[in-house]
Amino acid sequence: MIGRLNHVAIAVPDLEAAVATYRDTLGAEVSAVVAQPEHGVNTVFVLLPNTKVELLGVLGENSPIAKFLERNPDGGIHHLCYEVDDIRAARDRLVAAGARVLGSGEPRIGAHGKPVLFLHPKDFLGTLVELEQA
Ligand SMILES: CC[C@@H](C(=O)O)C(=O)SCCNC(=O)CCNC(=O)[C@H](O)C(C)(C)COP(=O)(O)OP(=O)(O)OC[C@H]1O[C@@H](n2cnc3c(N)ncnc32)[C@H](O)[C@@H]1OP(=O)(O)O
Numbered sequence: 583m584i585g586r587l588n589h590v591a592i593a594v595p596d597l598e599a600a601v602a603t604y605r606d607t608l609g610a611e612v613s614a615v616v617a618q619p620e621h622g623v624n625t626v627f628v629l630l631p632n633t634k635v636e637l638l639g640v641l642g643e644n645s646p647i648a649k650f651l652e653r654n655p656d657g658g659i660h661h662l663c664y665e666v667d668d669i670r671a672a673r674d675r676l677v678a679a680g681a682r683v684l685g686s687g688e689p690r691i692g693a694h695g696k697p698v699l700f701l702h703p704k705d706f707l708g709t710l711v712e713l714e715q716a
């Protein structure tokens with residue numbers, strides 16, 4: 583059911599410093615910072631030949647990455663995003679298998695303008711999983 587790895591997300595305490603690390607130290611191509619108010623994060627995408635890295639910074643008071651950063655003050659890998667052909671069909675299959683879809687269960691528009699959903703990390707080997715409509 584899952585297809586390409588769309589991105590690996592890293593939550594960071596200082597987004598500008600993280601951009602400098604990827605752009606200047608690692609020599610990667612990075613996007614501009616984009617505010618995602620509906621998701622409570624600022625995002626930067628690092629563009630790699632075979633996938634992307636999403637750098638996540640806190641936006642607002644109820645950011646979903648705030649607790650993660652309290653537990654991991656230096657930052658760390660936050661989620662993996664896999665592409666699926668039909669996100670509602672994928673959700674229904676996962677729910678039937680007993681997996682927990684986070685939030686309302688309805689897909690929301692993500693950083694690439696496509697519907698996304700999140701799956702509880704306790705159901706996927708301790709890893710938060712994002713699904714994105716291909
Ligand atoms: C920009 C849009 C989009 C895109 O298109 O790319 C994005 O990527 S937005 C990214 C940010 N959005 C989200 O993360 C939304 C989904 N997340 C959530 O709903 C919550 O963050 C969460 C996953 C339910 C965690 O909630 P939280 O309140 O922070 O923690 P809990 O205390 O409830 O955690 C329970 C349990 O799970 C462990 N945990 C939490 N986060 C992670 C994680 N990222 N990876 C692995 N494990 C995680 C946490 O440690 C707790 O474990 P125990 O202590 O053992 O109970």
Ligand SMILES: [Co+2]
Binds near residue numbers: 589636661
């Ligand atoms: Co993401």
